[in-house]
Amino acid sequence: MLKKLAILAVLSAGPVAGQDKSFTLAAPDALTKTGFLKHLLPRFSLKTSIRVTLTDGGADAAFGPQGTPVFRKGDAIWHFAGADNPNIVAFEEWLLSDVGKRTIEAFAPEGDALFSADLAMAATVQTATLSGDVALGERVSLKRCGRCHVVNDSNRMNAIGSSPSFALMRNFPDWQERFETFFLLKPHPAFTQVHGVTDPFPDTQPSPIVPIEVTLNEIEAITAYVGSIAPADLGAPLQTQ
Template sequence: MLEKIAVCVALLAGPAVAQDKAFTLHAPATLTDTGFIKHLLPRFSLKTGIRITATAGAGEAAFGTSGTPVFKQGETVWHFTKTDVPHTDTFEAWLLSDIGKRTIEAFAPEGDAMFSADVALPAKVQIVAITGDAQLGEATSLKKCGRCHVVNASNRMKAIGSTPSFALMRTFPDWQQRFEAFFVLKPHPAFTQVADITEPFAANLPSPIAPIEVTLEQIDAIIAFVATIEPADLGAPIQSQ
């Protein structure tokens, strides 16, 4: 008799437990109208046994413009917010997992993926205020850098053709950072000394050429000068046929 009662209790409790593994999710019409929600939620439920009911009203979790970025639709980044309701954190973890990302990107109703799971933000390049003496920078550049790089028209025929010109390097998005730290970028460490910054050359590794010796003031001046240079016109990108 006790065994029968235990079985009955288990059967009665089963639906209640299953029903507890559920929560509601707010999804704006602009998202549900794509059919993406109907693609996403059943696949999550199949893997986890957690049922999610999409709603246009308030939900226990939501897709919107704030929270954790989880997928991108064109230029729009969709975020996920959740409450303390059980299983919402499981859904968030799934969205960010490899299988969740593959599921997101598998939605391609017309053959092309409509959503991307790559929501990483591009690293911001920190720009430091330019305060150096541009006139000093031009003179220093010609004297210290002109034997390798084309600095301006006056040394165009005296530099090494295989090294990039200042005008070309001016096209780099991070040109300022490159010039600020040029002395640690190859091949410069082998022959460059910055007063009070770099260590002297090792006795067994002398500079292979006449060393370049500069101060931080001169580097600031070089950066100020390079800021005045018009970036090289590289023309239109080559179009593949």
Template sequence: MRYLVLLVLLGLPIGVAAQQERLVRLYAPEALVETGLMKHILPRFSLKTQVKVALAETPAAADMVLGAQGRAIFEGAGQAWHMQIVAQDHKPTARLADWLTSDVGRRTIFGFAPDGVALFAPPAAKAVVAVEVEMDGDAQLGHKVSRVKCARCHAVDEASRMGTIGSTPSFFILRAFEDWDARFSGFYLLKPHPAFTQVEDVTDPFPEDRPSPIVPIEVTLDELEAILAYVQALAPADLGAPLQTE
């Protein structure tokens, strides 16, 4: 009832207001419009969703913009076309965005072939460049620090394999994990280390009324960098092939 009163106060016909609630203003550059793609896909979207799409004259007047910014959704007509949502909380615009990236929408776009040849294709995948991080710490110092401060629990080298806690992974096993550097960089945050580890200028002192259950391990940031350099040089343990499940 209050919605109807508001429409009357604004002087808007009820039918016009309802249509505006189901309208998306889309900006597409002339080069894209001239291909005929918009005439091909937009009626199909509207038939499926009952959401109308009107082409805006400028990006500033649009709820969604097709151009060079945003998420890449297809390429053709000489460039990759991206979707940028301007009206973030507009449900009809969200429906159009979902449709354009859905299987149905993609098939409709890629199936547009006015002369028997498809004009548009999926966007090219971006190449992922792997960056190898080089640790600049002192590996020899890292070996010494590891033997003094880590070997009570972990096997840090061949000589310490038989004198450690059996359930604690060796440095060789940890080195085989893809995120080994993150594990070592933040080891003092991983249980049980917070209970007995102090990193200079990083961790808070132990409460005086709750001392560490064992002799604390005190490590400086320079020593931690040295340990990382030492572990990087270790040969990872062979953990075998990943388990295969059906």
């Protein structure tokens, strides 16, 4: 049943019915052990609805010493190479785009960016354009997120006081990144499923509460909705003498 739902989610997210929007990817242990790909791949899937599956061998594409330079770690430059496949081409183009570069450099497990997309030491990164359905985003936010967060005045009395409101989080400099990838940020992974992206909960470790189930299209809509609301007025900054 879960497999059927995943297939339907991918088909409904893409513009061409019946197209297999996925490919397999190989990467050396030196890269996978950093946790970087767990950060990178879901974000690409969020933007494109193309699912990337890591595999040890016989992959459609690979990170390594051959191909197009895409990012670096210190002085070591990582390359990407793959078959002539529209999904693989889309991934390479995304890695080289401003949004992809921003995503690469957002991976900072110890507080500092571990990888850089600036191969020439002069990359320019821009904020991604919000293109989701704002009205859908409001409905999904109230239904899926409103049990914890104040989404707007309509659920102000039903949320959990310790959870930040959407208007408050709208003040965060990285608010867009947070909402686009909320399912990766604690505590959400313990109870959130994204169709076609996240793996099902293990039978031995089910969700501790009723799971939140969303699609990539709904996440895009939520982010667009948050972009449409005014940040909470936090008052003037404190003046120090």
